[in-house]
Amino acid sequence: xxxxxxxxxxxxxxxxxxxxxxxxxxxxxxxxxxxxxxxxxxxxxxxxxxxxxxxxxxxxxxxxxxxxxxxxxxxxxxxxxxxxxxxxxxxxxxxxxxxxxxxxxxxxxxxxxxxxxxxxxxxxxxxxxxxxxxxxxxxxxxxxxxxxxxxxxxxxxxxxxxxxxxxxxxxxxxxxxxxxxxxxxxxxxxxxxxxxxxxxxxxxxxxxxxxxxxxxxxxxxxxxxxxxxxxxxxxxxxxxxxxxxxxxxxxxxxxxxxxxxxxxxxxxxxxxxxxxxxxxxxxxxxxxxxxxxxxxxxxxxxxxxx
Numbered sequence: 001x002x003x004x005x006x007x008x009x010x011x012x013x014x015x016x017x018x019x020x021x022x023x024x025x026x027x028x029x030x031x032x033x034x035x036x037x038x039x040x041x042x043x044x045x046x047x048x049x050x051x052x053x054x055x056x057x058x059x060x061x062x063x064x065x066x067x068x069x070x071x072x073x074x075x076x077x078x079x080x081x082x083x084x085x086x087x088x089x090x091x092x093x094x095x096x097x098x099x100x101x102x103x104x105x106x107x108x109x110x111x112x113x114x115x116x117x118x119x120x121x122x123x124x125x126x127x128x129x130x131x132x133x134x135x136x137x138x139x140x141x142x143x144x145x146x147x148x149x150x151x152x153x154x155x156x157x158x159x160x161x162x163x164x165x166x167x168x169x170x171x172x173x174x175x176x177x178x179x180x181x182x183x184x185x186x187x188x189x190x191x192x193x194x195x196x197x198x199x200x201x202x203x204x205x206x207x208x209x210x211x212x213x214x215x216x217x218x219x220x221x222x223x224x225x226x227x228x229x230x231x232x233x234x235x236x237x238x239x240x241x242x243x244x245x246x247x248x249x250x251x252x253x254x255x256x257x258x259x260x261x262x263x264x265x266x267x268x269x270x271x272x273x274x275x276x277x278x279x280x281x282x283x284x285x286x287x288x289x290x291x292x293x294x295x296x297x298x299x300x301x302x303x304x305x306x
Contacts (some may be wrong), residue, residue, distance in 0.1 A: 226243065
């Protein structure tokens with residue numbers, strides 16, 4: 001079967017590799033254009049573009065599937081398109097270009113968490129189980145009928161990046177199974193049913209810690225935005241980045257955002273229990289252990305995260 005693969009970030013690479021390893025004829029790769037990376041803002045190919053070039057596959061770089069991209073896709077004559085985190089909507093005019101349409105690997109158990117950031121929202125909202133779904137792409141946002149699913153337990157300490165990495169590997173196998181069934185004429189898609197939840201793109205503001213929230217919610221938010229866009233707060237008017245925290249059972253009398261040292265632990269007050277900081281990054285410095293940072297302060301009295 002002739003397959004067009006569409007994807008952009010590193011989490012899409014396991015699926016591309018799995019399709020090639022399974023013997024599918026990947027006729028080309030659609031990915032987003034080179035983007036500025038790092039402090040010097042050097043234009044850099046997407047991870048999927050770099051991998052495709054290593055595999056010797058033709059690459060179409062397009063910010064959206066417009067007329068020019070559609071023409072390039074038509075010239076490749078794909079029978080089906082597999083899409084994993086491409087990063088842009090596929091318009092109705094492009095949906096019918098491949099004979100079997102576009103098959104999307106989405107990292108949630110649809111119809112839960114339709115949208116751009118399903119894994120992050122699952123962690124932030126305290127879901128115990130996540131998963132992946134393959135479905136037929138249609139004009140609606142992640143509304144198409146589902147071919148297959150898999151489940152994945154969300155561990156208590158999982159960050160969204162850790163969970164997403166596992167789902168990207170397991171999901172690649174699901175995608176191969178789905179396309180194999182389509183090629184054999186044995187695939188059956190079932191309309192979605194159940195409660196719909198939406199997972200819009202995570203913004204930088206979503207990464208700001210709300211210290212008045214309960215400790216459990218604070219921990220989930222920090223893990224949910226790790227590693228992108230990253231958790232942060234402010235200290236003396238400057239941004240202060242945070243790694244995952246550990247929940248503490250001692251309630252103490254710390255105000256939300258107030259710091260204290262207990263043994264080797266650096267504690268911060270929340271709306272309920274305190275949390276212990278792990279790694280921190282003060283403004284203008286590198287990420288470091290919270291204990292190393294706190295030793296550089298003359299005192300913790302009056303130090304409050306905002």
